[in-house]
Amino acid sequence: MKILLCVPEYPPHHVGGGGPVFHALAQEYTKLGHEVMVIYGYYPTKHGFESLKQYTEYGIQFVQVPLLPTPRFTSFLKTVLPTGPWNLSKLRNIIRDFQPEKAHLHGYGLMFINQLAKIIVDQKIPYIYTLHGAPVSADKKGGIIQKVYNLYKHTWGKFILDHASDITAVSQYTIDNFSEFHPYKDRIRIVPNGIYPEEFAKQIDYNIYDQYNVPEGSTIYLSIGRIERRKGHDKFIKMIPSLVESGVDVRYFIAGQDNGYKQVLDSLSQELGVSERIYYLGFVSGDDKLSMLQHADYVIFPSEKETFGLVTLEAMASGTTPIINNIGGFVDIVQDGKNGIIVNFSRVEEYRGLIGKNINKDVMRGTVQYYNWKKIAINYLG
Template sequence: MKIGITCYPTYGGSGAIATELGIALAERGHEIHFISYAQPFRLPHFMERVFFHEVEMVHYPLFEHNNYSLALAAVMHEVALRERLDVLHVHYAIPHATSAWIAKEMLGDRHPVKIVTTLHGTDITLIGQERNFWEITRFSIQKSDGITAVSDYLKRETVDAFRVPADTIEVIPNFVDPGLYSRDRYPCWKTAFLRDGEKLVLHVSNFRPVKRVRDVVRVFARLTKEVPSRLVFIGDGPDRPEAVDEARMLGITDRVVFLGKQDSVAEIMACADLLILPSQNESFGLVALEGMASGVPVIASNAGGLPEVVDDGETGFMAPVGDVEAMADGAIHILRDPETWRRFSAAARRSATERYGVASIIPRYERYYERIVAGAPSEEPALVPAD
């Protein structure tokens, strides 16, 4: 099968999943064409059956504002026609599904191509529900031949917010490569961060307000009083100063390390003892899954799609959003006793591998593509009329 994939190529869960999906499909014999404004950050320089098509922007005074959506549609049309693509798989409803619909309309009868849209979260829970974007988000979903969501939670959100019939959305969860996220694959760099006997506690995010980074520091501050530890932050974003300020106010600046954005998160996770993810909301929780695949127990908020990933009391502990005390209690319970940590670590690795491993999830995408290309479900899912 020939599949075009469009995603945001920068750091972020949707881009990482889209890229890993393309790589895995290519390894299974499919021809993959990435279409974006830059090469996805997780895409190697060369892979057999993998191609990259850059969307170049037109710089002209008339186009004072970003014209990426139209430029993307033009390249999608060109690639689909020239390469005879079977599927345009876009990640995010807007603007990617909108651009794919324009490309399909341009193709007309010259070449039939199916649009599969994967909903990742922000396009549904935040941007899409803005008044100015609601109609076009709904329209773009409607014009997709197939719709997938990364969690049952996100499916429910889409059905409720956009009045989409539930049976038009297929839940195909995010996935992880157990070979990439393996503690045995990498040398441990704990000595670069820790003193003897200390535990390495990790947080990975884009430091947006929804990630509640102050709560990360507060949970850690209570934990480190009971279990000698250091907190390592990976990533960057607008709320990084908030985390720095919280560490200063709590007097633990010397125990908190900020590494910024890192290409090899798996290598650092292989050293970690615990992952803290107290988010206000997560559509799935890919970071939690990657940590679990690395044998890292997770302390998380009971929000969004996270309960679908983390098994409370088995692969980590969950608590209500903002309940710092409960999260700290869970962290202490896991890290204070080596045997308890080993049990949680083994369960986390096993759950990630068996339920969300590449070998389990990629065939589900293949079967879904086949259904869509064959014409099922219907080419234009009916929507409940808007008010």
């Protein structure tokens, strides 16, 4: 079968966890014997008039489409903006020539994906539409941005949902907590994101934390993800003084790109007198990431909002206990006390009661087998 995968971004240029998800799906569809074309948005453009780029890698056809450039101070729009109208006729021809039997679209609230949906509907191609959540910036920004998004929900947002032959969501939280999707609840089925468990079973023979001169006997807490307010790093930092009073030598490592919030965390940690206990690693990947996961005592997720939480699975596959906030898509994955720990990160006393608690590694590694990418890809195609 010919499958057209339409996504807002693709590695190496991606702002969040979507890039690896789209990469894995393209690979798995190909391994299943399908012919795959990936059309993806390219946001690092200078003027938006760059040409489409077509190429083939690992048996997969790619079309890189430049999006309109993001205005200054609006980085949250990186994957939201459309491509220029001058590219649409080329895309129509590319899709028509490929003759896909099925399309798979990702991303709600993203104009480029809606542009592709219109072409796909016009060419009468059935498509799966996967929901990873909905934009949260509109409500935060308010004003004209919120008005534009409200208009989107009742026009383009409704169009792409109405015409989908199959709608999926990555978690129950995604369905329940975004009112945009409530009218479609009866049509939505859950297909979670996945990982390759075998990649995290590889044992790394060095401990990345050694280079930071971590005192012997310290307890290492790790967070992986962009440094921004909704990730909740501040919640755990506020807990550190209480944990130290309880006799825990806390060392908190934060791995991820700074989206402008590190300065806030620096001020908070200085105010609480815990700056020397916090380490910023920047973006980490490959064996260094595996070493971080395998040699941490806990991987923590104090996020305020998370529709899935892929790193939770990565922690389990690495044999390291995840501690999650009692919110979002995390709770679709974690069973408290069985394959992870669920706490309310706003309650210090609740967290202190968990000191020294760990979860059986075999149970955690057993959980992630359900989230193997091959199974996920087969599930998408029904």
